Amino acid sequence: MARxxxxxxxxxxxxxxxxxxxxLDGKDTDDVQGEIxxxxxxxxxxxxxxxCPQCGGAGWVFEEPEDRPAVAQLECPTCKGACKxxxxxxxxxxDYDDCPDMGENPSLEALLEQVRLLDEHGDAWEAYVxxxxxxxxxxxxxxxxxxxxxxxxxxxxxxxxxxxxxxxxASETLxxxxxxxxxxxxLKSGGQVAFERVNGTVYAFWNN
Numbered sequence: 001m002a003r004x005x006x007x008x009x010x011x012x013x014x015x016x017x018x019x020x021x022x023x024l025d026g027k028d029t030d031d032v033q034g035e036i037x038x039x040x041x042x043x044x045x046x047x048x049x050x051x052c053p054q055c056g057g058a059g060w061v062f063e064e065p066e067d068r069p070a071v072a073q074l075e076c077p078t079c080k081g082a083c084k085x086x087x088x089x090x091x092x093x094x095d096y097d098d099c100p101d102m103g104e105n106p107s108l109e110a111l112l113e114q115v116r117l118l119d120e121h122g123d124a125w126e127a128y129v130x131x132x133x134x135x136x137x138x139x140x141x142x143x144x145x146x147x148x149x150x151x152x153x154x155x156x157x158x159x160x161x162x163x164x165x166x167x168x169x170a171s172e173t174l175x176x177x178x179x180x181x182x183x184x185x186x187l188k189s190g191g192q193v194a195f196e197r198v199n200g201t202v203y204a205f206w207n208n
């Protein structure tokens with residue numbers, strides 16, 4: 001399950017650790033931002049005030065008592081009518097689990113897109129991100145640069161030569177003299193192809 005550890009910076013700077021692991025699977029930006037805001041409102045070192053989440057900053061709530069048909073306007077039990085609550089303001093991500101590391105202050109929208117793509121493409125996406133970096137990874141580039149997968153780089157180059165018909169109509173005798181290892185070294189040293197291994201599988205990417 002993809003998740004991030006989000007910490008309150010005002011607490012961290014004051015020598016107090018306040019943070020929370022937040023699951024990302026199946027959530028949108030508002031969901032994650034809401035959980036971060038709830039954590040920040042528990043700060044021991046608040047530096048701002050925010051609208052009360054229960055009353056929306058109104059200071060009161062509506063309630064329909066069971067013993068009366070009329071709707072009553074009551075003081076908000078969370079903010080006690082103050083409309084605002086103390087909160088820390090700034091936060092950062094201090095750890096990642098099962099999702100690409102995008103640094104301490106990524107766009108939540110971009111992060112959740114990475115989680116979606118990892119869920120959709122699995123190990124191939126993880127390998128791609130390892131190669132190019134999460135901040136540079138896009139779905140369109142991923143689709144354009146995929147060069148296949150194999151159990152090893154050597155197996156990949158054998159398959160690549162066969163699939164592309166590189167040797168054309170050369171006889172079996174001539175193909176036996178073809179130096180696959182040297183051809184692979186040339187592809188790698190020339191920066192034409194890159195490899196990343198994830199969970200026992202080698203993924204190849206064209207560097208174009």
